[in-house]
Amino acid sequence: MSTPRAAGKVYAHVGQPFTPTPYDLVVVGAGRMGSLLAHFALWARPELRVLLLDQGGLPNEEGASILAPGLWTALDVPATWHTEAELTRALVLGELPPAEGGLSAAGPHDTPTRVRGLLELLSENGEGGQPIGEGVEEWAADLAPLADLAAFAACRLDRRALTYSVAALTTRATQSAIRQGADLMLNTRAVPTAQGVTLERLTVTNTHQIVVHETLPLSAAQVVIAAGAAGSQLAEQHLGTVTHHAQAYQQYPRLNVPSSDQSPVVRAQFAATTLTLRPFAGGYTVLTPIHHRAPHGYQPTGGRLSGVPVGLRRETIQDLLLGMEAMPALATEALEVGRSLSDMAGAWLALPAGGWPLWEALTGKHWLLLGGSKADLVGAGVARRAALALA
Ligand code: ADP
Secondary structure: OOOOOOOOOOEOOOOOOOOOEEEEEEOOOOOOHHHHHHHHHHHHHHOOEEEEOOOOOOOOOOOOOOOOOOOOOOOOOOOOHHHHHHHHHHHHOOOOOOHHHOOOOOOOOOOOOOEOOOEEEEEOOOOOOOOOOOOOOOHHHHHHHOOOOOHOOOEEEOOOOOOHHHHHHHHHHHHHHHOOEEEEOOOEEEEEOEEEEEEEEEOOOOOOOOOEEEEEEEEEEEEEOOOOOHHHHHHHHHHOOOOEEEEEEOOOOEEEOOOOOOHHHEEEEEEOOOEEEEOOOEEEEOOOOOOOEEEEEEOOOOOOOOOOOOOOOOHHHHHHHHHOOOOOHHOOOOOOOOOHHHEEEOOEEEEOOOOOOOEEOOOOOOEEEEEEOOOOHHHHHHHHHHHHHOO
């Protein structure tokens, strides 16, 4: 048997000298998509020289992965996405065997994955709907303060729905990649070039400005741009390729209605919107749909509720207003609206054309890997497929 490969090196700050030598694979962005890709690439080809890098720390507090709801449900997964969805579910449950690219077991301090089930309330009885009330008796106490069940016509149930921590998954995937030999560079911005990338090692001055400490050219056989919402811009600005993808800003308001480890995910379908309440840290995170791509240069700003400035954007408030009648808790102080945008948790998400996570070739050596809002559902499956295609 060959001896296992030594773990990779971590370059966290500019005090650690880095001498550029060619890599087989450079992964730009250590959010969930990039970390999973690095993990699966080394699973598929253990001898690869891999560098995973991020302009921030791990996880980056400005990335989408740290705020992602981590919600998996089989409702409305089209047959063409079944394999990726089930692979993602098995991975986050720790049920994917290591031989298939599974991660080692979660640690005792990791946020656990919970099979909670999901109840979807429908304003009209459509396909697959069933009468409300049957089979959800155990959730009655959770539902009472959340929704006026009489306002809905039918429901759908997904007992296999689960919630997980995307940040914890990202960290575990990164650790796994390092254990398999990948090097990790933090506080390093990459700019794609014909040879690979240019690295800009960043540091913070004593007046809190982020400056480039050194610039290093790096050659790589393959480069995967897994830069989240910034990915398509990097491709367009530095590689001259045109993409059809976009970005959107999403906020995650909190609803302070008590939830427990057993509380279900509650989704309500209205004529004009869908709201999802995801149990989180003793309360709920309210998820609103993404309606539009953000226009070029858009800067998120807070909105107004009854004339009072709040941190929630107008777009998000609009969706909440549509749900308040049937979900009265949204109209109370239990809903955190923030005083300014910076009070409210929010992040830029990639909006891949077609809505589903994808990877595509940009040049002979550069690839684009995009997650977005459906990455909770199929992201790991797409990252594994991309890694196998690269190998
Ligand atoms: P995803 O869900 O697609 O992984 P994230 O937003 O969580 O999306 O992750 C993207 C990561 O890419 C972020 O952590 C961000 O800091 C990083 N990133 C974006 N642009 C660059 C860049 N030019 N160089 C290095 N890292 C980048």
